Amino acid sequence: VITQLFKDVERLVSQEEYAKVLRSIDKILQLNPEDNDALHCKVISYIRLGKYQNALELLQKSFSDENLISEKAYCFYRLNKFDELLNLLRQYKLGNKNELSLRHIEAQVAYKTEDYNASVEIYYALLKETDKNLDVYNDILTNFNAAKAALL
């Protein structure tokens, strides 16, 4: 039964039917409340639906501090919880975990809080280490230029 439900989840994710994903996930969690993949899917579905508070509550209830850090940071970012976000980022920098996702969140929150120098610096470093042929290179360049323009 769980295998079939996960197949449904996979199909619904590819169709971007996130409200329906949540329904299938809840059926899995009724059978197996601790299923880590199901809990992870539930967090991402909430985020895709813009329900950042629900995502954050689930992250805090069902995942330890070291898990799904990027997801937690992203929820803080979207909820404008900048103090919590900066604490989280500081913690992870101390642990030398410099994931790309966290560097992007750091650059975005710097821009959002008008710390344009910090934002420019992170995007400059990201540009230097990103392949120019990747789509993301142009996105980084756009954000770099936006932060640089805001500095002037």
Added chain:
Amino acid sequence: KPLFFDIAFNYVDFPPTLSQR
């Protein structure tokens, strides 16, 4: 205000193990 992308969103994704369940 200039264009600014939410690039971090792309790094938040469903677990890669999903297809093996």
